[in-house]
Amino acid sequence: MQIIENPNKKSWSEILKRPTQTVDAIEATVNEIFTEVSQDGDSAIKKYTNKFDGVALASNIVTFIEIEAAVKEVPENLKNAIKQAKANIEVFHKAQKTAKLAIETTNGVDCWQEKRPIQKVGLYIPGGTAPLFSTVLMLAIPAQIAGCKEIILCSPPNKKGKLAPEILFAAQLCGVTKIIKVGGIQAIAGLTFGTQSIPKVYKIFGPGNQFVTVAKQLATKHGVAIDMPAGPSELLVVADETANAAYVASDLLSQAEHGVDSQVILVSTSKVLIDQVSEQVKKQLQALPRKIIAEKAIENSKLIYVEDDATALELIDEYGPEHYIICCKNEDLYVDNINNAGSVFIGDYTPESAGDYASGTNHTLPTNGFSKAYSGVNLDSFMKTMTFQKISKEGLLNIGETIELMAEAEGLQAHKNAVSIRLKDLK
Structure with a gap:
């Protein structure tokens, strides 16, 4: 990891740049696939599933028999863990329900506000090197609580033409109405235009790689809403001399192992801590099964020393992290003064992994600095606010x-x- 000391403000934008390709470099590919899917439907879907996932599917729709078989494959202790996570996520998201708001603005003029569910939603669940069944919980649970009628799940198949049994277990547990074995750009295109097997939806949710992110942005040009521009995962930790270097390093690596284009950053007012964390990262990295992926992500990552809390806060707000961990003696200062962050984790015993899985908050969050303007997924993401009036x-x-x-x-x-x-x- 690169160590940077007291960077000049003029260099912040360059230092904090994400390791992502430009939209221009990706958009041509996305446009080509969107055009084919809009014209050729399922035949284009099959073509690109074969090309990108290396499998030719007779049907891309997951059957009830497949779901039943998958459920039996999931170990009981993991089923129980998923159920506990589900319960916590439900508690937090049910608490977000709001009552009808009604007011008489002047005598004889009644105005009120009510919420209605988005009827058709598409959930994109990344597969690839890490099938994210936890994301099924994060998206399907609030969709179900909101009352969405159609909850369509898309996820890329493996070389055997199957989805991870954990994804299928979580999907049936959380009320998904249709599961389709399709990933990448072609999945987003299918949800955008609709095909013989993929229903057209009103809004698309879920994280993905840079190609999926650009595809979601293109979907908005065709009248389909998206949750947010959510690309490769990122984490910023702010820590001082009171922090546990081993804990900080473990958090940095937990995000670095997501993918080679992930980014992790430590901002600290302690040079000693920075050195300790750097050593811990090297040590802990050796034991990771996904070491090669994490190593490449670490190359994109930085340890930044600043002299005071005020500078640290300004730099953090400029970055606008997806995940933001605070390990400082004056944690209230960092909690109260942060304006741009997707989700905040406070204290030595609040690892970012808790939010990824089981604390109850949602892990589908804005990246690439979009936390400056976007919220993470929540119950309202699956609802529309409608106003009414009677005079x-x-x-x-x-x-x-x-x-x-x-x-x-x-x-x-x-x-x-x-x-x-x-x-x-x-x-």
Whole structure:
């Protein structure tokens, strides 16, 4: 890991740059696949599944028999762990429900706000080197609580044409209505346009690599909403001399093992801690099964020394981390003053892994600095807020002239007339 001391503010943007390809380098491929899927449907899906996943599928729809077989493959202790995680995630997301908001803004003018579920949602679950069955919980549970009618799950098949049994177990546990063996750009395209086997959805959720991220962004041009631009995983830890170097190193490596394009950063006011963490990273790295992946991610990562807390906070806000761990004696300062972060983990005994799996918060979070403007997935992500109003005769008499004057000032005579014709009958 590169150690940087007291970087000049002018260099921050370069130092904090993510190790991702530019959109331009990816967009041509995404556009090509989107065009084919929109025109050729399932035949294009099969073509790209064969090309990218190395398997030719007779059918990409997961059957009930496949789900039953998969459930039997999952060890009981893991089933129990998934169920416990599910319970915690449900508790946290059910607590996010809000009541109808109603108010009389003036006599006779009633306005209220209610929420409705998004009827059709698509959940993208990454496969590849690490089938993320935990993401099934994070997306399907709030979708089910929200009341989404169609919950479509897409995930890339392995070389045998199967999905990980843990993914299928979690999916049936959490109310997924249809499971499809398709991944990458072609999955997002299928959910965007709809094919013979893949339903068209109204909103797409889920993390993925850079190609999936760009594909999701392109989906918005075709009228499909997305949760957020969520690309390769990232973590920033802020720690001082009171932190446990071994703990900090373990957190950095827990994100580094996600993928070669992941990024982890330590910001510290202690040079001694930085040296200790650097040594711990080297030591712990040797024991990791995904050592090669983590090593490449570590090459993109940095240990940054700053002289004071104020500078650290400013730098952290500039980065806008997906995951943000605070291991400092003055943790309240860092908690109270952070503006840009997807999810925050506080103290020595709150590893980022807890949020990834079982504490209850959602792990689908904005990356690439998008935490400056986006929230992580929550219950409201699967719902729409609708406003309603009902105006009585008294109410229209109270605000009618105001509407007339404003409409006339904007030159919209028909708007004014819609009120005037009613007022004429009431006076």
